[in-house]
Amino acid sequence: MTLSTKLFFLLSLLLLTACHRDLDPVAFQADGRPPKLSDWHVVEVRDGKLVLNQGVVPYDLNTPLFTDYAHKLRTIWMPKGVSAKYDPTDTFDFPVGTVISKTFYYPRTADGKFSDVARTFDTSKDFAGEGLDLSQVHLVETRILVHRESGWAAIPYVWKDDQSDAMLARTGAVIPLTLVDDKAAREDFNYVVPDESQCSSCHAQDWVSRKIHPIGPKARHLNRDYHYAAGDENELAHLVKVGYLSGAPAPADAPRNANWADEHASLDARARAYLDINCGHCHNPKGAANTTGLTLDVSVPEDRHLGICKPPVAAGRGTGDHLFDIVPGQPDDSILPFRMNSADPGTMMPELGRSTVHREGVALIKAWIASQSGGCVAIH
Template identity: 75%
Template sequence: MAMTYRAILLVVGLAALLGGCHRPMPPVAFHADGRPPRLSDWHVVEVHGGKLELNQGVVPYDLNTPLFTDYAHKLRTIWMPKGESAKYQPVDTLDFPVGTVISKTFYYPRAADGTFTDVLRTDDYSHDFAGQGLDLSRVHLVETRILARRKDGWVAFPYVWNNAQTEATLQRTGAVEPLTLVAADGSREDFNYVVPDESQCASCHAQDWVSRQVHPIGPKARHINKDYAYADGVQNQLEHLVKVGYLSGLPAMAGVPRDAVWNDPKAPLDARARAYFDINCGHCHNIHGAANTTGLSLIYGTPEDRHMGICKPPTAAGRGTGDHLFDIVPGQPDESIIPYRLSSAEPGVMMPELGRSTVHREGLALIRAWIAAQPGSCTPIH
């Protein structure tokens, strides 16, 4: 039976009412000073209709090789004021303008039939997303970190999500959340996910340990030179930033550096290991970083010699050496300090010192394989 005119009006009105329940977010709010108490005060990402959604103008991005954080998955975003853009840098972090807001949301896929604290240990991101945002029926939000580029430099803000997964609040002193990693074979690993406090944020994000000014780590050209599946199609991330007006000065792509994907079996072992060191260790282990006194440099472009730890004795003895004599002994991962420290989750022994409470088994296996493939030997110390 055909619908009456009155019935049609009723359906149209109901649809309009339901559609009006989901109002668009207010524009992104850049806070030039102060410490906003809620993540929603920024209007960068917000929860609506069971999804963590990105605001208009908020661009997601990813890294070729990400920093390991207890197997957490991460949603990274960039936003800039209208008319502003970052300047391309071949080696250092892109030169972002005042007003830039970078966010990184740490989350886990939920374990089927598990409790709220049961999360998956997996590299599979395929079920996480709903459009450009996250499907909250499938993921457990833990924290969102904001880096804001103010007039006097970058400022870090750690926000922790509530159990209702509706809002994240500022936790300047950090937080600890007990979780259980559930592997594909059903094995379980209890651990404490540690949200860093503001001073710990600075310890990793300070590119120069003298000034201790905070800088982003991930958005360097070599880390983000990769394709991303945007809402309007797949495109190289650097070219997409140019397209939306967020990047200027990008040279021909053939001349842009690119880190390898650490777990890509088609990439050379050396390139994969170097990329893993670069993102996980290089922010501290460089001539200006917090670990500059060690003489160990693990950043992009370091020669594969003593500067990178090959046959280099440690600057200090102690538990962190495991009684090993050199950072890297070619062909002998079991005699090398670096894999010994990567294999530990004990404070005072493990490396990196912050950002994890578990051992990255797959990353450790990569570094061990790389050391095992190194030619040569070390002269014993007498």
């Protein structure tokens, strides 16, 4: 590491420390629904930046869930003296007191109009140390997942127009926005903040108990590097180092999903990772979509359980009059990309969490299906 790089990291740490001095300690809210996001003291606005409090650790996923092209700042905080227990397959076993936050935001457009947001995958201007530079981004919502004695609770907050704080939105919200791409093409849409029950419907990984859990913090999603203020480090290794994770193997021995946008990875690995994070939390043997017989988490073999030559459980407009979930070599005859390519509430999948079509995601799944060999025989 060069001297200039060391000085940069030291300056970054000093700036973060200065911000932390101005924040009250993180407040674990053991019950109730605090009216303001700032009541938690997890992330707060200071001097034109959204900063992370002391002990609040940011993280990202190899392949993230699509939400109308929104960017996301994810964080974990735990009380002193406790840690999550590593699991190679499922969500880590987080202790009571854990607070996970996810802030949804967009890069601002060049003209600065508040309702215009950039449709871009470029995050180079988003981050300021481990927080967000508000001159560059438009904050939309922050969701809190808190682990209480009674279980996990999901609490949504919507950011005020002046970006000073986010307010409790138990019944959700609808926010009109316009996506603007790098060629100035515009797409009006309604960004939908889910209400508490909708949050619970996605986070209930076991549809019998209906108990909710985090979705993203699994080994295969977190086994990647993150650009922390002090430098790049593997997220699993970093969580172990700060005392937030116990029992984890070396990153090389942990599972790892592909980055859906990484063209150096195989097409199959990218598509399976995309379906895993976007669909697998419902389409699994215990999830909300378990009656469909369609399993889309990354562990399922590539057979009828994954949808190959599998007829749908229910007919209707959601099938587009197609006969099988996946027809090898024929994406345009397959139900899966048909539903992904729709924004009609009665047709689209996933059912919640988006109002727009993820064009690049649809293209990935179509290319994956097109690469498959074989065919399906319809039984009449």
